Amino acid sequence: MNDHAVSRPAPAARVYADALAEGQFRIQRCRACGSAIFYPRELCPECGAGELDWFAPSGRGTVHATTTVRRKPEAGGDYNVALIDLEEGPRLMSRVEGIAAEAVRIGLPVQARVAVTEGEGLLLFDAVASNNAGESDHE
Amino acid sequence: MNNASLSQLRGKTAIAGVATFGCGEAPGYSDMDLLANAARRAVADAGLTMNDIDGLCTASVLATMWPMEVVEHLGINARFIDGTMIGGSSFVAHLMPAMLALEAGQCDAVLVCYGSAQRTSTLNRKEVAKARRRMDPQPYEHPYEPILPLSAYALAASRHMHEFGTTRAQLAEVAVSAREWARLNPDAFMRDPLTVDQVLASRMVSDPLTVRDSCLVTDGGGAYVLVRAERARDLPRPPVYVLGSGTAVWHRQISSMPDLTVTAARQSGEQAYAMAGLAAADMDMAQLYDAFTINTLLFLEDLGFCAKGEGGAFVADGHIRPGGSLPVNTNGGGLSWGHPGMYGIFATIEAVRQLRGEAGDRQVAAPATAIVQGNGGTLSSQSTAILGTGDTL
Numbered sequence: 174m175n176d177h178a179v180s181r182p183a184p185a186a187r188v189y190a191d192a193l194a195e196g197q198f199r200i201q202r203c204r205a206c207g208s209a210i211f212y213p214r215e216l217c218p219e220c221g222a223g224e225l226d227w228f229a230p231s232g233r234g235t236v237h238a239t240t241t242v243r244r245k246p247e248a249g250g251d252y253n254v255a256l257i258d259l260e261e262g263p264r265l266m267s268r269v270e271g272i273a274a275e276a277v278r279i280g281l282p283v284q285a286r287v288a289v290t291e292g293e294g295l296l297l298f299d300a301v302a303s304n305n306a307g308e309s310d311h312e
Numbered sequence: 313m314n315n316a317s318l319s320q321l322r323g324k325t326a327i328a329g330v331a332t333f334g335c336g337e338a339p340g341y342s343d344m345d346l347l348a349n350a351a352r353r354a355v356a357d358a359g360l361t362m363n364d365i366d367g368l369c370t371a372s373v374l375a376t377m378w379p380m381e382v383v384e385h386l387g388i389n390a391r392f393i394d395g396t397m398i399g400g401s402s403f404v405a406h407l408m409p410a411m412l413a414l415e416a417g418q419c420d421a422v423l424v425c426y427g428s429a430q431r432t433s434t435l436n437r438k439e440v441a442k443a444r445r446r447m448d449p450q451p452y453e454h455p456y457e458p459i460l461p462l463s464a465y466a467l468a469a470s471r472h473m474h475e476f477g478t479t480r481a482q483l484a485e486v487a488v489s490a491r492e493w494a495r496l497n498p499d500a501f502m503r504d505p506l507t508v509d510q511v512l513a514s515r516m517v518s519d520p521l522t523v524r525d526s527c528l529v530t531d532g533g534g535a536y537v538l539v540r541a542e543r544a545r546d547l548p549r550p551p552v553y554v555l556g557s558g559t560a561v562w563h564r565q566i567s568s569m570p571d572l573t574v575t576a577a578r579q580s581g582e583q584a585y586a587m588a589g590l591a592a593a594d595m596d597m598a599q600l601y602d603a604f605t606i607n608t609l610l611f612l613e614d615l616g617f618c619a620k621g622e623g624g625a626f627v628a629d630g631h632i633r634p635g636g637s638l639p640v641n642t643n644g645g646g647l648s649w650g651h652p653g654m655y656g657i658f659a660t661i662e663a664v665r666q667l668r669g670e671a672g673d674r675q676v677a678a679p680a681t682a683i684v685q686g687n688g689g690t691l692s693s694q695s696t697a698i699l700g701t702g703d704t705l
Contacts, residue, residue: 186451212452212567238474238572240466241519242459254458254518256467256567266453266567275519279474295455 185213193294211263232285326544326551329358335532346533347427354535367392367422369406399688403657404695427533428653464566464690482624484511486605494644496674532652556698558583584696592616596679599659601687656686
């Protein structure tokens with residue numbers, strides 16, 4: 174450890190992973206320009222500023238793009254990979270659970286959930302029951 | 313340097329030699345063996361010797377210090393070296409630094425070269441993917457187990473279908489058109505007849521992309537030699553002039569792509585067109601990196617051959633098939649000619665062969681111009697080249 178290490182902030186990726194391992198989904202917001210940021214970074218990709226604050230997003234999101242990855246049943250069967258637009262703006266990759274992979278549609282409202290397994294957190298999304306699924310794609 | 317000064321580079325350099333080697337299956341050959349054989353033949357094609365080569369551009373998907381290995385293996389003393397590695401577009405992107413080095417007098421003959429034994433290598437591609445996840449982790453995508461790069465392109469395709477009504481049959485038409493061209497090319501790896509129904513019925517890998525929506529996995533080496541235009545005119549082959557070049561990178565991971573339906577080819581294409589003083593309507597052919605069928609639609613749109621969202625209808629009308637209004641991927645493309653890991657150099661070589669009039673049964677009638685679109689990563693890096701015959705100067 175050198176002289177500066179005491180005041181050195183933990184890297185964002187570490188902070189994110191540690192929170193996730195505790196079951197908490199936290200993302201960053203830029204103090205300078207207000208952009209919500211995902212994935213965790215050391216500087217704001219919008220404006221380049223370095224002061225980023227952590228906050229808990231609502232967890233509400235919408236499926237922006239989706240694919241069913243085909244896999245043999247004996248290997249676990251098909252599964253979903255999706256890009257989710259968070260209500261706060263950022264887009265991220267995740268998996269929608271709770272409905273069949275092929276039933277995941279663009280525009281589907283989803284809610285974040287953190288699954289913790291053996292001390293590691295994984296961000297997942299569940300389909301939100303809704304009568305107007307597919308009409309919430311505000312683009 | 314602004315576009316006005318870049319346009320002064322228009323036509324100042326030319327591709328004087330090209331070659332491929334071991335394309336398809338080349339059991340027993342290493343990446344370097346394939347590269348070296350292609351390099352030797354490209355240099356000979358240019359009417360030069362390896363001792364004349366004093367500039368090198370190369371990239372490898374495996375080795376991190378690849379240019380040193382190539383210098384050593386070929387026994388060259390390069391005064392200009394560019395090892396930029398931005399995936400499959402690299403060998404199209406190498407054009408601009410090579411042109412600048414030639415114009416500055418840093419070197420006199422640049423060899424751009426590549427080789428991949430990915431099909432027959434004893435190094436299993438699954439092992440490579442596993443090692444890559446350790447060496448180059450993507451912790452916000454890999455845990456969800458997308459099949460990379462395929463699932464990333466599938467996500468982009470899903471969005472294109474959602475926004476514009478693009479259909480799987482229209483995507484399949486891209487594969488069928490590529491196959492129709494491949495049937496005219498004795499060097500193509502897959503030449504059997506292919507129908508839209510066969511593509512639709514082929515094995516789904518990651519919706520909406522089937523195995524036939526995906527490029528082949530083949531071996532192959534490719535190389536070209538770039539020199540100043542006045543020297544090219546004294547060499548044996550008809551010079552193919554570089555009229556425009558542009559490169560743009562907007563993201564690495566598909567989850568960070570700003571708009572899944574618009575690629576950085578829009579920017580790289582604008583740069584290349586501006587430098588060349590030409591537009592899409594001036595292009596006699598397009599060699600578009602078709603890693604997956606969605607690529608061709610995106611690049612036709614982003615390079616201005618049709619409006620955004622109309623790529624599907626454009627190909628369904630038969631425009632890109634042999635005999636159509638726009639010859640696209642005339643060798644059969646990555647989908648049917650072959651795909652040795654990074655295809656950009658092979659798209660460039662096909663454009664040169666067409667512009668020289670050496671393309672045999674698949675020859676485009678008296679072409680003067682060609683646009684080449686290199687793609688890398690997950691639609692991440694885009695590099696555009698506009699090439700032309702002496703008539704375009």
